[in-house]
Amino acid sequence: MARVVLITGASRGIGAATARLAAERGDHVAVNYARNTEAARAVVAECVASGARAIAVQADVADEAAVIEMFDTVTDELGSIDVFVNNAGILHAQMRFDEMSVDRWRELLDVNVIG
Numbered sequence: 001m002a003r004v005v006l007i008t009g010a011s012r013g014i015g016a017a018t019a020r021l022a023a024e025r026g027d028h029v030a031v032n033y034a035r036n037t038e039a040a041r042a043v044v045a046e047c048v049a050s051g052a053r054a055i056a057v058q059a060d061v062a063d064e065a066a067v068i069e070m071f072d073t074v075t076d077e078l079g080s081i082d083v084f085v086n087n088a089g090i091l092h093a094q095m096r097f098d099e100m101s102v103d104r105w106r107e108l109l110d111v112n113v114i115g
Contacts, residue, residue, distance in 0.1 A: 002052070004078045006030040006071070008061050009088030011039040018085055019054070023047035029054040030074040030081075032061070032088065053078060061088045 005022040009015040011033035019029045020043065029047045033040035033056060040056035047054035055077050059070035074081055095104075 003027045003082035004030070004074065004080060005083040005085065006032065006057075006074050006081050007085040007087055008032040009034075010085075011036045011043055011056075015085070015087040016043045018087065019043050020046055020050070022083075023050040023052035023054060026052065027083070028052055028078045030070075030078060031056045032059055032070060034058070034060050034088070061086075 003022075005019075005027045007015050007019050007022070007029065010019045010029075010031040016031075016039075019031050022029050023046070029044075029052055031040050031043045031047070031054060035058075037056070037058065040058070044054045044056045055074070057070050057073050059066040061067055061070075071081065
């Protein structure tokens with residue numbers, strides 16, 4: 001029996017790869033995204049091509065009302081959620097570890113650095 005899998009931040013990167021893998025394994029997939037509708041639709045199309053039922057659901061996971069609506073939409077369209085993958089996050093400018101400034105580390109770690 002297929003599980004219903006909801007993956008936040010699934011329009012690209014690790015989230016998209018997770019969605020494709022779930023679809024390949026026979027699960028139904030809900031692809032959450034914040035802004036990039038085109039990328040989310042592309043992931044859904046790949047999941048459907050694998051034989052899965054899949055939908056794209058726009059929601060900013062920092063907005064409680066949007067999250068509640070997202071869960072309701074997934075449940076209404078695919079059924080009860082069996083697996084939730086919380087993958088969404090904000091990625092700042094990527095850089096090499098040795099190129100990060102102390103200020104960047106303060107921001108990432110939210111700690112005071114003595115130096």
